[in-house]
Amino acid sequence: MTRLRTWAFEIGLGARMSVAGGRAGWTRLALIATGVGIGVAVLLAVATLPTALAASNARTEARTENIAASTDLPRGDDTMLIGIATMMFRGDSVHGRMLQAEGSRPPVPPGVTTLPGPGEMLVSPALADLMADEPLLAQRWGARVVGTIADEGLSGPADLAFYLGTDTLTEETGHRIAGFGYAGVEDEGGVSPVMLLLSAVGMVVLLMPVMVFMASAVRFGGEARDRRLAALRLVGADAAMTRRIAAGETLAGALLGLVVGAVLAVGAGLLVNRYASGAMSFYLTDMRPVPALVALIAVGVPAVAVLVTLSAMRQVVVQPLGVVRLSGTTRRRLWWRLILPVLGVALLWPLKDGLGGSSGVELQAAAGVALLLIGLALLLPWWVEATVHRLGGGSVAWELAIRRLQLDSGTAVRAVSGIAVSVAGVIALQGLVSGVESTIGGEGGSDARPFQHEILPRADLPDQTWITALEKTPGVREVQTVRSVYGTQDGTSVRIRIGDCAVLAAFAETAGCADGDVYAVDVPAGPATYELSDDTTWTPPTANHEVAATPSYEIYGPALLITPGALRGMKVPSAETNFALNLDTADPDAVEHLRNTVATLDPQTLVSEPGNATVAATMRTIRQSLLVGTVVLLLLIGASLVVNVAEQLRERRKVLAVLVAFGTRRRTLTGSVLAQAAVPVLIGMTLAVGFGSALAAALMAMVEAPVTVDWFGIGTTSGVAALVVLGTTAATLPTLMRLTRPGNLRSE
């Protein structure tokens, strides 16, 4: 008990010392608390994601209809017909349903009290706002908005959704349901292994620098603290006591950091609730972090902070007459630093030929990536030490910097390891995103071929009605009819399209096409008979050209393209009529006018666009988020670099004053500071680019994308890192100027 009380006193003394140092003490505490707080906020955000996503998914499931299970449902007093009217506006998907009650007790979707009648619609608040801002969208469905959908019927506050009352659905054009709520799918798109891999790697890339940053933050002002501890040793504190007092000091900062982190997390939650869009839009009530994770953060962060402090103190011996640093005398060992990267490679190696279908591989990949990134953080101190020991010569500034790094590279490396891990992770993620983009064919914006937009009607309207309406639509230059037949041969689905040469050019490389030609895309040449959906068979004209699909249509698989002349009076069975459009793609409103025309005639009609716009848009968002994330992370690291360098300068104020007394030019000292920051960053970046590119290559191989070097990602991140070094030097200049006044010698 006495011992416990003594320990409590010592830890309490440490906590008191953390605020007793006047302005410098408070500054140090604020820096630790801010650093830890930012880290805790990120951790809390991660701990909140599972519940927030689950709440959002639960609402999405509650409004989803099990169409497949209700195909034989008889009409009843409690049934309704629905039509899928989901459509894009600009880059966003607008969830839409046409509702038509069949009796007096129709099912009601969540968030709706009264079903809209024909010509009426209910909209989500976000869609209402968007319609108010966008006249083009407001006129899309030609219905009167009679109310809004309540929160329980929406995935989040930014969800764009509507229910359109109608009386035009038939059993052929609609789906009969007896209720809403279907837990069979996660969401309309499903979660692909690639997306899981992206999320897992993203999480690792996000958390690693946060950990490094937090570890760096709790060491702010460590040198001043060691001097205080030396003073305590002079009055009788033993080595164990000084460690406990140091733990107390760190604990105070870490606990304050928890509070700061909680406040930041709440602030971030409010911002997300207000401004986030898409899948990241949540209600405030959704954002409740998982209690077990919160407990882990509350206990783990202070514990790790104390461990980091104690581990840092292993490098110094606090003696009554001062502090002796050991870092200059002990050389770092390589062998144990290689264990984690080797384990990482061992985990990733089996996945080099693709993820395959087995479950758990994403976890294996994420673990491999995490081990490699942690391994990078461990390898870096050895790498920097080994490199700077081989450097020498040069100007006085260079020599001062290199000798300083040779004596103690630990401080610089701590901050740089954050940069290295972030950059390696971001390069890997950028590479993965590029890989995924290359497999989905992009947004098609660069493909200037005409007839890339296709209308696939669902309602049974006369062709001429469509053609007339489409031709009147602003931005539509030309409308062509395409007839489509879906056939199967040897288990392979083949889409057979019949249209003019001009139209077929949108689907495949049909240069030199003449009426009478037949093109095979990924279909064996020669005559073939196809099984059709109505159990009949059809033998279309034999292909006389084998060609490749256009980039936008690569993902649609095998196809047979027939010009009308090749049919020579042949009867085409159960073909559906689609319309290919030559759209003025330079006008961003053209496609919105087209969607308006389509929604007016038949909201269920699908507007097919070149490329895979949705996935490409997601990838673009990820890319942009990555860039923003990189900048934020590097700024964070830059802030810790500034603090580290400023602290080092303060520590060396007497030496600096002596150098100035000798007449050393300020630019020599500035150059020395610049080199001292730049050399570790350069070494770290080299290692990071190597690790990151190797990781990117491994990830690309996993998603079966062509392995390429993402020079854009490397260039951007390296450029920002260089800016961080320059910024760090610039930010420490005022301190340097202040400390290099010759008058500082007066303390001698």
Add this chain to the structure above:
Amino acid sequence: MTEQPLLTAEDLRLSFGETKALDGASLHVWAGEVVALMGSSGSGKSTLLHCLAGILTPESGRVGYAGRDLSAMSDTERSALRRGEFGFVFQFGQLVPELTCRENVALPLRLTGTGRREAHRTATEWLERLEVADVADKRPGQASGGQGQRVAVARALVGRPRVVFADEPTGALDSLNGELVMKLFIAAAKETGAAVVLVTHEARVAAYSDREAIVRDGVVREQEYVR
């Protein structure tokens, strides 16, 4: 001794807050002369040395060096002067801890543009002269206090300055090491013809000077030629 003094301080006044560090101090130093500034703690002797060296600027009064007015020079000009004409020795040596002893001694030469190889060669000669060649490739932390101080003396003299300012150069050494450092220091300074302005409160250190000036309450009260 030449007709004109090399270094002059005339009626210097400088305060730190309420404390008057210099209150009309005047001093002349001739080329090749060793002057000891003596006085108790807080008497203003170190402040006077810093003003003479152009490290501090007095609030009033004039510091002259070889006919030039230091007080009127810009910070850059005074830095250039310190780089080319002055040398310094401090109580704790104040060597740059990450540089080796040889690199520390070579530093003033390199700052004035001498090539690395030439600077190191000259530094080695000076280390030999001050009998500390054995620590040339060690860092200051690996040398003893006396060795470190001799390295500091070598650093002060390597550029063959016209004036060396020494602030309690033996303050951190035992008497035996202190004697050795002073003997080597003054001998080397005399050999190069450098004037030395020495701040000390120890009579046995002051005994190495040509003249003792007593500083009290920020004023040079008495001056006495000891040899």
